[in-house]
Amino acid sequence: MSETTSRQASWPGAIFALGRVAVVIALVAAAFVWTVGGRHRAAPAAPSGYLQVDIETSPIALDPRFATDAISSRTGELVFDALVRLDAHGQFFGDLAESFERPSPTTLVFHLRHGLRFSDGRPLTARDVKYTYDSILDPASVSPKRIGLRQLATIAAPDDATVVMTTKGPYAPALEMATMGVVPEATPLPGKGAKRWPAASGAFEITSFARDEALVLARNPARTHAPDDIPGIVFKVVPDPTVRALELAEGICDLAENNIQPDLLGYLGMRPDLVINQSPGSEYYYLEFNFRDPHLRDLRVREAIAYAINREAIVGSLYKGTGRVASGMLAPENWAYNGEVPRYPYDPFKASKLLDEAGYPIGPTGTRDLTFVYKTTPEGRRLGEAIQAMLRRIGITLDIRTNEFATFYSDIQKGNFDLTLLDWVATDLTHQYFMVFDSKMTPPGGSNRGNYSNPAMDRLLEQGEVTLDPVARREIYAEVQKIGATDLPYVSLWWMDNVVVMNRRVKGFIPFPNGSLRSLATVSLTPEAGSVRR
Amino acid sequence: MIGYFVRRLIALVPVALGVATLTFALIHLVPGDPVVAMLGDTAGPADIEGLRHGLGLDRSIAAQYAGFLWGVAHGDLGQSISMKEPVARLIAERFPATLELAGAGLLIAIVLAFPLGLIAGANPGGAADMGAMSFAILGISVPHLCLGPLMMIVFSLDLGWFPLTGRGGLAHLVLPAVTLGTALAAILARMLRQSLVQVREADYIRTARSKGLSAFAALMRHGLRNALTPVITLLGLEAGALLTGAIVTEMIFSWPGMGRLLIAAISARDYPLVEGCVLTFALSYVVVNMATDLVYGIVDPRIRLVRD
Numbered sequence: 030m031s032e033t034t035s036r037q038a039s040w041p042g043a044i045f046a047l048g049r050v051a052v053v054i055a056l057v058a059a060a061f062v063w064t065v066g067g068r069h070r071a072a073p074a075a076p077s078g079y080l081q082v083d084i085e086t087s088p089i090a091l092d093p094r095f096a097t098d099a100i101s102s103r104t105g106e107l108v109f110d111a112l113v114r115l116d117a118h119g120q121f122f123g124d125l126a127e128s129f130e131r132p133s134p135t136t137l138v139f140h141l142r143h144g145l146r147f148s149d150g151r152p153l154t155a156r157d158v159k160y161t162y163d164s165i166l167d168p169a170s171v172s173p174k175r176i177g178l179r180q181l182a183t184i185a186a187p188d189d190a191t192v193v194m195t196t197k198g199p200y201a202p203a204l205e206m207a208t209m210g211v212v213p214e215a216t217p218l219p220g221k222g223a224k225r226w227p228a229a230s231g232a233f234e235i236t237s238f239a240r241d242e243a244l245v246l247a248r249n250p251a252r253t254h255a256p257d258d259i260p261g262i263v264f265k266v267v268p269d270p271t272v273r274a275l276e277l278a279e280g281i282c283d284l285a286e287n288n289i290q291p292d293l294l295g296y297l298g299m300r301p302d303l304v305i306n307q308s309p310g311s312e313y314y315y316l317e318f319n320f321r322d323p324h325l326r327d328l329r330v331r332e333a334i335a336y337a338i339n340r341e342a343i344v345g346s347l348y349k350g351t352g353r354v355a356s357g358m359l360a361p362e363n364w365a366y367n368g369e370v371p372r373y374p375y376d377p378f379k380a381s382k383l384l385d386e387a388g389y390p391i392g393p394t395g396t397r398d399l400t401f402v403y404k405t406t407p408e409g410r411r412l413g414e415a416i417q418a419m420l421r422r423i424g425i426t427l428d429i430r431t432n433e434f435a436t437f438y439s440d441i442q443k444g445n446f447d448l449t450l451l452d453w454v455a456t457d458l459t460h461q462y463f464m465v466f467d468s469k470m471t472p473p474g475g476s477n478r479g480n481y482s483n484p485a486m487d488r489l490l491e492q493g494e495v496t497l498d499p500v501a502r503r504e505i506y507a508e509v510q511k512i513g514a515t516d517l518p519y520v521s522l523w524w525m526d527n528v529v530v531m532n533r534r535v536k537g538f539i540p541f542p543n544g545s546l547r548s549l550a551t552v553s554l555t556p557e558a559g560s561v562r563r
Numbered sequence: 564m565i566g567y568f569v570r571r572l573i574a575l576v577p578v579a580l581g582v583a584t585l586t587f588a589l590i591h592l593v594p595g596d597p598v599v600a601m602l603g604d605t606a607g608p609a610d611i612e613g614l615r616h617g618l619g620l621d622r623s624i625a626a627q628y629a630g631f632l633w634g635v636a637h638g639d640l641g642q643s644i645s646m647k648e649p650v651a652r653l654i655a656e657r658f659p660a661t662l663e664l665a666g667a668g669l670l671i672a673i674v675l676a677f678p679l680g681l682i683a684g685a686n687p688g689g690a691a692d693m694g695a696m697s698f699a700i701l702g703i704s705v706p707h708l709c710l711g712p713l714m715m716i717v718f719s720l721d722l723g724w725f726p727l728t729g730r731g732g733l734a735h736l737v738l739p740a741v742t743l744g745t746a747l748a749a750i751l752a753r754m755l756r757q758s759l760v761q762v763r764e765a766d767y768i769r770t771a772r773s774k775g776l777s778a779f780a781a782l783m784r785h786g787l788r789n790a791l792t793p794v795i796t797l798l799g800l801e802a803g804a805l806l807t808g809a810i811v812t813e814m815i816f817s818w819p820g821m822g823r824l825l826i827a828a829i830s831a832r833d834y835p836l837v838e839g840c841v842l843t844f845a846l847s848y849v850v851v852n853m854a855t856d857l858v859y860g861i862v863d864p865r866i867r868l869v870r871d
Contacts, residue, residue: 086827089645097601171617173601176610219647240646240656241819242729265729268814268823271712272728279720281727435595435832442604464605473599474607 079245079261080535080554082546083273083282087241087266091226092219093210094165097173099454103546104244104264109210110231112139112158112192117541119311119363119458121204125153125211125230126192134199134497135182139192139207146251147213148234155186157230160214170218178206199495201502202460232550233262241266257553277303277530283554284531287544291349297530307351310527311360311542314352314452315519316416320480322447324399329387331517334448335373336380337423343415344523352523357510358458358465360524362542364499365459367507370514380423389424397424401447404430406437409450416450442472444480450522454543459506463490466509466518481518571853575846582845583635583838587628590829590837597644597832618644620834631838640842641835645828650839653824658843660730661820664743664812665805667736671744672801675702676751683752684759684790685779695752702749711742711815728817739816743809747801754797758790765789792859799855803848 088101093109096102106114113121113129123129126139145153162184165172180203182195196203212227219225226235232254233246247261248254265282267273274293276282278300287310289297298305316338318325325331344352359366381391389397405413410431417427427448432440441449453461464475467490468482486509493505513519527540536555539548598614599606606614615621619630634641640650683695718738719727726735762768763782771781810822821840828836 089827089831090647092647095647097603168613168617171614173614175613176602176606179607179610220642220649225648239819240653241823242817265817266819267728267817269712269817272715272815272817275712275715275720276727279727432594434830435600436593438600439594439596442599472604473611474605476604478604 076245076261076263078259078554079263080259080283080549080552081263081265081276081281082549083267083276083285083288084264085266085268085270085273085288088238088244088264090219091235091238091244092216093212093227094161094170094172094174095219096210099544100264103544104246105210106231106545106547107233107246107262107550108229108231108235108249109212109227111210112207113204114208114547115543115545117362119359119365121207125158126207129204129207131497134495135196137194137196137203137207139194141190141192143190145230148229148249148251149213150251151213151228152189153211153213153230154189155192156189157214158192158211159184159186160216161209161211164212164216164218165209174209177209181206199497201494201497205460236261255551255553258550259552259554262549274530277532280532282532283535284529284538284549286529286540286546287525287527289528289530291347291351291528294349294351294528294530302533304531304533306527306529306531306538306540308527308529308540309353309360309362309542310525310544311362311458312452312454312525312544313355313358313360313458314450314522314525315355315358316448316450316522317441317446317479317519318481318517319444319447319478320482320518321444322401324389325401325447327387328517329383330389330399331520332373333380333383333387333423334420334425335517335520336376336383337425338416338419338520338522339375340522341375343412347412347415348523348525351526351528353526355521355524357514357521358453358462358519359506359510360542363458365503365506365510367510369507370511372514373520377419377422384423384425391424395424396421396426399424400426400428402430403427403448403450404432404437404440404446405450406434407431412450441478444471444478446478449478452525459493459502462506462509462513463494466490466513479518481516483512483516486512486516567856568853571849571856575849578849579635579842579846580632583632583842584628586838586841587631587834590832590834591624591627595832597834600831601645631835635842640839643828643833643836645831645833646836650835653836654821654839654843657819657821657824660818661806661809661822662847663730663736664739664809664818664820665802667740668743668747668805668809668812669798669802671740672747672751673798675744675748676755679748679752680755680759680794683756684763685782687756687760687763692756696756699749699752699756702745703753705745707742707746707811707815710745711738711812714738714742715815730819739812739818742815743805743812747805750801751794751798755790755794758793759786762786762790795855795858799852799858802855803851806847806851807844 084100086100088104089098090096090101093105096105110125112124112126114124116122125141125145127142129137129139131137141155147153164170165174166178180196180200182197185193187193211230216227217223225238229235229249232249232252234249235244236247237245243266244264245261267276270288270290273282273285274289274297277285277297280302294305297303318331320326340354344350344354356368356370356372361368384397389399391397403413410429413429417429420427440446464470465477466481466486467475467477468487469475470477471480472478489505489509493502493509496502496505527542527544529538529540531538534554534556535552537552541547598611598620602610602614612621643650643653646653679695679698683692686692715727715738718724725737729735759782763786768781768786771785772778809820810826812818813820813822825840828840
């Protein structure tokens with residue numbers, strides 16, 4: 030009996046033996062959570078009245094002299110004004126500059142607005158503009174933006190309100206160089222010991238930044254604004270597209286631009302407190318041919334591929350109608366757009382006929398002696414498979430090879446592809462024609478990755494770069510678009526629409542074709558019945 | 564035991580050196596170039612060379628490697644090429660978040676796994692076993708990509724108990740930790756159950772039973788310690804993997820951890836940042852495994868951490 034009692038008395042010991050291990054490990058884990066978690070402040074939440082915008086990735090650089098990624102550029106536009114900006118039609122207008130003129134083919138003069146100040150109260154003068162450009166051009170700064178200033182010969186500040194730029198020769202796209210965000214004179218380069226962001230020259234200033242969490246902007250105290258305008262913006266980093274949609278649906282997020290999956294738009298569109306604003310965009314998708322491949326040098330093969338791709342079906346099914354079938358790089362909203370170019374509507378019969386004529390008859394297995402390597406990223410694989418299926422119908426075999434972006438990019442730069450699908454979101458797409466279709470512009474130094482060459486195209490593009498008369502430029506680029514659509518170095522696929530999902534409380538948002546968020550500076554938030562912020 | 568840990572700490576040096584060397588070699592071997600990733604293809608050869616020189620990438624690989632090691636030896640991991648911030652600062656900002664999430668995930672896993680595994684292992688074939696193992700299979704089968712959003716909808720949006728995303732107080736931690744810990748809990752519970760079922764058949768359990776102990780008591784007093792050894796081995800490995808493998812959970816819950824930082828660094832071919840992140844992960848892994856060794860000794864005194 031006593032033995033039994035003794036065995037029963039050992040139960041707590043037995044359980045302790047089990048528990049000891051679990052407790053040791055659990056305590057270690059709990060200690061981590063307590064010590065680490067307890068010290069972390071919550072991510073910057075949206076202060077009252079602030080607009081919350083969900084973004085998919087964090088801005089990489091907060092200093093406009095180093096910001097090259099899309100998110101850094103778009104948030105940077107709200108914080109750092111430039112001499113000029115691009116409007117919805119691809120035309121430049123004054124930003125810090127009240128006016129600008131071109132007294133000679135190589136000189137640009139900018140007259141700054143009066144009373145400009147940085148967010149720290151310092152006056153913004155021409156010296157600050159010159160310093161910004163000088164620090165970008167300084168090799169010690171290793172700024173990636175230096176290449177955009179390749180044609181800049183000199184920059185001078187003859188007085189506090191005047192900036193004079195000279196170019197190395199007549200250069201039509203010179204105004205694009207004047208779109209750099211301006212920082213105060215003597216702002217050190219980012220890195221050890223430097224402040225994480227410079228004082229603001231734009232509508233907002235940065236008040237806090239937690240990488241991969243949130244960027245918070247408040248009104249620049251040195252700038253006036255309408256009383257109803259929002260006092261600030263929280264750009265919250267939400268990488269998962271479903272979670273972005275949930276945050277919109279629940280009223281946590283006020284606005285998301287071009288980062289909601291098309292599949293989810295139907296669900297969000299049914300929410301009474303949300304509005305979907307779909308407007309023409311200028312992001313251009315294209316299929317690029319590599320002219321190093323002898324088969325692809327045959328125009329009939331390229332035409333056959335163009336006719337075989339059902340772009341309407343892809344825009345309708347994969348993108349749920351959030352795009353327009355493209356005829357060229359320039360969208361109809363652009364000042365230089367020419368719609369009178371050859372088009373390639375879906376016609377697999379015509380495509381097959383062209384391949385027969387080119388000497389690639391269909392074999393007994395239903396395929397032709399045409400296999401191309403299609404390079405893409407994992408994200409682009411689905412689109413690649415759609416194109417693969419369409420080309421299979423006309424007997425062309427597409428070998429899809431996926432790599433993460435850096436490897437993929439390295440490959441296409443070196444010309445290691447037959448076909449690839451990419452997009453352009455450039456500031457000045459007329460200049461972009463020169464960068465992608467001039468025969469001298471193969472990488473490095475240009476974006477003619479497919480090694481396309483046509484002397485007539487080269488002549489026009491080089492003329493376009495130095496012709497300053499707008500009427501003559503329009504004629505040049507009309508012809509460029511026609512040759513581009515005839516020669517088919519690219520199959521033009523679609524221009525993506527700008528799709529903005531926002532709470533009905535947001536008033537006054539104006540979308541830009543290039544996705545710029547500049548109009549956030551003038552939006553307001555109005556309380557509405559049924560829109561509860563959680 | 565102290566001697567053992569001192570030796571293990573000293574052994575960290577060659578491990579760190581090996582990891583640093585391997586990471587340096589791999590990131591320089593894979594295609595892609597940080598300068599081209601930064602400048603795009605419009606940059607001319609002069610631009611590329613200029614930036615390469617500015618970043619010190621035009622030096623010989625041996626010189627770069629020596630510079631990197633010199634920096635590591637002096638606690639300087641260099642400056643991020645893409646983010647223009649000191650690598651140590653970027654890691655210091657993120658590593659606590661990763662530790663916090665992995666620690667909480669581990670806690671959830673242990674809290675769930677031990678009762679489930681015990682219940683199932685003590686009554687194999689019974690209703691409790693079936694129930695516990697059904698939960699385990701469910702836990703293993705449901706991917707984080709589904710579990711995370713489901714929990715968000717129920718516990719954050721519908722019930723309003725926890726914040727939806729982000730890092731903050733303990734409330735922010737619950738949903739990501741449960742998402743991360745559930746699969747590990749399921750694996751551990753199955754392992755513990757299997758281990759317990761095996762030791763049930765051991766001679767020493769039969770002996771204990773013949774001395775009059777109930778089946779459950781024999782299992783608890785004599786079987787559990789032996790059954791725990793493989794579970795702890797698994798726990799040690801998985802705890803290390805939790806540190807590095809939380810990227811999906813980080814993405815779903817907008818958790819600012821090391822996983823997202825590393826992915827961004829790899830995409831930009833940001834050599835110093837990749838090297839810093841991998842080195843941090845590797846050293847954490849070694850430390851977790853040292854902790855596992857410590858737990859072995861607690862569970863089973865026959866396992867000695869000193870040389871006989």
